[in-house]
Amino acid sequence: MNERTMAPRKALYTQTDLADVPWLDARPGEYPFQRGIHATMYTQRPWTIRQYTGYADAAASNLAYRDALERGAKGLSVAFDLPTHRGYDSDHDHAAADVGMAGVAIDSVEDMKRLFDGVALDEVSVSMTMSGAVLPVLAAFIVAAEESGFDAAQLRGTIQNDILKEFMARNAYIFAPDPSLRIATDVVHYLLAHLPRFNAMSVSGYHLHEAGADGALELALTLANAREYVRRLVEQGADADRVCAQLSFFFAVGRDFYGEIAKLRAARVMWAEFAQALGVRSARAMQLRMHCQTAGSSLHAQRAQNNVVRTTVEAMAAVFGGTQSLHTNAWDEALSLPGAAAATLARDTQLILQHEMGLCDVVDPWGGSYLIEALTARMVEGVKALLAEIDHQGGVIAAIESGWVQARLHRGAARTQAQMDSGERVVVGVNHYREAHSTESERLEVDGRMVRAMQVERLRHIKSTRNAPRVDTALDALAQCARAGKGNLLAATIDAIRARATVGECTAALERVWPRWHAALTSEASAWSEAGEGDAAWRAAQDAVSHWCAAYGRKPRMALVKLGQDGHDRGARVVAAALGDAGFEVSLGPLFATPHEAAAWAYSREPDIVGVSTLAGAHATLVPALLGALRERGCGAPVVLGGIVPTAHHESLFTCGVLKIFGPDTPLGQIAQDVVGILNEVEWSLRDCCTS
Structure with missing residues (x-):
């Protein structure tokens, strides 16, 4: 099948395009639910405004949550920091630079309290984006709620608990696929029995979209993951109706306005068909309930205030697609962590759509549209074809293990970036209609060292005041539960958390049985050149590299690294593919490396230049540490940095020794040319030193 699973968009749609659409007479709230899962949709109750936030320590995030609820939010969505995602306590060496930087640090039940x-947890629904360390984090939430006087059976919300997408895209995994699936299904079994109002999984397409998937591939992979989870749970004896009723979905909404509306409608159609085929009988279990978030990948650093418009239109697509809750991104997120004013505007965007623009007045205004109904039908066809390809691979887990999924996402990301770099895909203020000015914004600055110091002191206190033998007994029981394959892992983790074991200690107990999983980071040959062919800047880059190769008799070598606990690899993989296709010899380092580990790895590659990809805000600590570690090893290769780095941080990084910082909108051809220029300057500097 062609990579582009959808037929080209037509300029005009008519009644003839609906000839084979089977659901045109269905009403909202009726099978197959393409018009929405509720008969009245937003006319009686608007979608839930659920802004994803969390930073620094629990107290700082708590103030933000309470403020959001006072200002109109109807639910909370918790962003955890990267060490928490990866099951590290804040005092762990590997967590040092990332504590509190890209989310809130949670080490214990006391942090969760x-x-x-x-917050009235029996009234406010709480969504937690957590898959890797789902056991201790969810256990801490349940114990915190109970100790605060709430009945766990009355808690409402969602735990993501979607580990398969971590192996596909986001990389916030801890253990190998098999034990990870055991954890995920144990969580579902426990919640089905004890928290009937809590969604036990939120199967995520968002991160697949951000990794490079188009709408059809995002939907196909999401549904393939959901199929795998449901099949395993039913085989383990769970009731299909109950499992499907406590499942929800999470989708990105990007810049293809009509296509994204069709994607969300098609998702409901396909889920209803799948559930029915499983023997599901209740309407609720056949209804695909979703949360949506506007696409972070559509935000740009150049003329960043244009992102307000992009986010608004994406939010409208989510509403017209029938979402149940929505997060709108802040316009400055391509520059740094979002500032308070930008975050407020993001939330107010939804309030304006709900209360000023009339979007809630009519149930599914797109029903019967020649365009939308036809696109929905074509989307269903394209997704079914992709699901057949996945089945041909041996199923979704086999497709992950073979690299098929990652390769598809990688090619999609490379194609999209090449289209933007060449100008084929218009981005106003970036590659078309540019003006010579930049956008400044207030920034949320998190002092990670201070947050970590506070967390370390809290950990010291909890460990000095708890009943240590009780903790040891509970952790031993958790490890034995994993080893024996019997009992419920979440129940055992709740016992450990109640005894005041920490998130890191619970993870370490499981590591006695299941070692941490490590997967190689790769890029695909020709993933970039196939998409960038014909771009003048790209040809100039290839010529520059070719001249260097001719002068030195070999390819220039780049060691490209990521540091800390940030697993977002789209940028690093696309850069590696582009530079490789331009003529560089590029080596991609392992994920989750400390600065000293990354320096040792880079040194072993004998690089001409070292590149660092950073997205999660920890660059101010990690990059200087890397430079120091490289100097200790006698590696004099120049270092360049790419990713989201606030302008205010540039000078200090240059002072430490970084030679060039590439922002997120820098064309790949320009990066290749600049890197060759740096190599030439370094070579001439060395010649001058030798001559003098």
Whole structure:
């Protein structure tokens, strides 16, 4: 099948395009639910405004949550920091630079109690984006709620608990696929029995979209993951109706306005068909309930205030697609962590759509549209074809293990970037209609060292005041539960958390049985050149590299690394593919490396230049540490940095020794030319030193 699973968009749609669409007479709230899962949709109750936030420590995030609820939010969505995602306590060496930087640090049940202090957990639904360390984090939430006086059976919300997408895209995994699936299904079994109002999984397409998937591939992979989870749970004896009723979905909404509306409608059609085929009988279990978020990948650093428009239109697509809740991104997120004013505007965007623009007045205004109904039908066809390809691979787990999924996402990301670099895909203010000015914004600055110091002290206190033998007994029981394959892992983790074991200690107990999983980071040959062919800047880059190769008799070598606990690899893989296709010899380092580990790895590659990809805000600590570690090893290769780095941080990084910083909108051809220029300057500097 062609990589582009959808037929080209037509300029005009008519009644003839609906000839083979089977659901045109279905009403909202009726099978197959393409018009929405509720008969009245937003006319009686608008979608839930659920802004994803969390930073620094629990107390700081708690203030943000309480403020959001006072200002109109109807639900909370928790962003955890990267060490928490990866199951590390804040005092672990590997967590040092990332504590509190890209989310809130949670080490214990006491942190969780501070996080939700003053929040009516029996009234406010809480969504937690957590898959890797789902056991201790969810256990801490349940214990915190109970110790705060709430009945766990009354808690409402969602735990993501979607580990398969971590192996596909986001890389916030801890253990290998098999034990990870055991953890995920144990969580579902426990919640089905004890938290009937809590969604036990939120199967995520968002991160697949951000990794490079188009709408059809995002939907196909999401549904393939959901199929795998449901099949395993039913085989383990769970009731299909109950499993499907406590499942929800999470989708990105990007810049293809009509296509994204069709994608969300098609998702409901396909889920209803799948559930029915499983023997599901209840309407609720056949209804695909979703949360949506506007696409972070559509935000740009150049003329960043244009992102307000992009986010608004994407939010409208989510509403017209029938979402149940929505997060709108802040316009400055391509520059740094979002500032308070930008975050407020993001939330107010939804309030304006709900209360000023009339979007809630009519149930599914797109029903019967020649365009949308036809696109929905074509989307269903394209997704079914992709699901057949996945089945041909041996199923979704086999497709992950073979690299098929990652390769498809990688090619999609490379194609999209090449289209933007060449100008084929218009981005106003970036590659078309540019003006010579930049956008400044307030920034949310998190002092990670201070947050970590506070967390370390809290950990010291909890460990000095708890009943140590009780903790040891509970952790031993958790490890034995994993080893024996019997019992419920979440129940055992709740016992450990109640005894005041920490997130890191619970993870370490499981590591006695299941070692941490490590997967190689790769890029695909020709993933870039096939998409960038014909771009003048790209040809100039190839010529520059070719001249260097001719002068030195070999390819220039780049060692490209990521540091800390940030697993977002789209940028690093696309850069590696582009530079490789331009003529560089590029080596991609392992994920989750400390600065000293990354320096040792880079040194072993004898690089001409070292590149660092950074997205999660920890560059101010990690990059200087890397430079120091390289100097200790006698590696004099120049270092360049790419990713989201606030302008205010540039000078200090240059002072430490970084030679060039590439922002997120820098064309790949320009990066290749600049890197060759740096290599030439370094070579001439060395010649001058030798001559003098």
